[in-house]
Amino acid sequence: MLTQVADGVWVRQSEWVWTNSVVVRGDAGLVVVDPGIHGAEMDGLADDLDRLGVPVVAGFSTHPHWDHLLWHPRLGDVPRYATDACARLAGERRERAQAMATESATGVPLELVALLTPLPADGGPVPGEVVEHRAHALGHAALLLADRGVLLAGDMLSDLLIPLFDVTQDDQVxxxxxxxDRLADAARRVDVVVPGHGAVARGPEVAARLAADRAYVDALRRGEEPADARLAAADWLAGPHGANREQARR
Known part of the structure; x- marks a missing residue:
């Protein structure tokens, strides 16, 4: 079910890697950010939105990884926006995203995967300010909702996942x-951060999330092993962590 985290901002978490779908009320209606993951979960999200009684006017994908490119017919035939780079990469890698959705999720409408359009310069119906960068994925975007005191961080600032480097780009450190640095500037204007995966951060936890990700990246910059509790909490992160170390050495 939806949990309200600020005025006009709701979160619904999937069982799959603690993925957060976010709903934001804008001037024209609701914007659904990164809905997922399983078809039944998106159907439940649509039930929640029906109860809100406000129409969905747009979607937004924070970055071009398959689990952030999903949609459901009940969310409506509306534009689904992203940064220019994200929309381009999503289109180029659509078949791969569909294959990964088939492998990892159930009941996903594959015909709706990765159908994105570049966000217009004025933001269209998507409220807030886009904070774009290339960490984790090219065209990665956070949404700063300063008037609500909320930052939607995409796949950054998780309490459960370490920074995950993009193997297709150089110099992810x-x-x-x-x-x-960009997210820290944005975070000074909020007291709630919603990561793509994991728990919502509030108050002092926002600074702690930034510090944890900085400490991890700084350790790799120095060629040292990070002392990061997230690595001990999830054995499967050993593989991505090893890949991060290899890229940092290059």
Whole structure:
């Protein structure tokens, strides 16, 4: 079910890697950010939106990974926006995203995967300010809703997942350093951060999330092993962490 985290901002979490679908009320109606993951969960999200009684006017994808490119017919035939780079990559990699959705999720309407359009310069119906960077994925975007005191961080600032480098780009250490600087500037204007995966951060936890990601990246920059509790909490992160270390050495 939807949980309200601020005025006009709701979150619904999937069982799949603690993925957060976010709903934001804008001037024209609701904008659904990164809905997922299983078809039944998106159907439940649509039930929640029916109870709100406000129409969905748009979608938004924070980055071009398959689990952030999903949609459901009950959410409506509306534009689904992203940054220019995200929309382009989603289109180029659509078949791969569909294959990964088939492998990892159930009941996903594959014909609706990765159908994105670039966000217009004025933001269209999507409220807030886009904070774009290239950490984790090219065209990655956070949404700063300063008037609500909320930052939708995409796949950053998770309490459960370490920074996950994009293997298709060079210098992800530098990309993360730059992205964290941008997110830190945005976070000064909020007291709630919603990551793509994991628990919502409130108050002092926002700074703690930034510090944890910085400490991880800084350790790799120095060629050291990060002392990060997230690695101990999830064995499967050993693989991505090893890939991060290899890229940082190059």
């Amino acid at each position: 530098g990309a993360y350093e730059e992205a964290l």
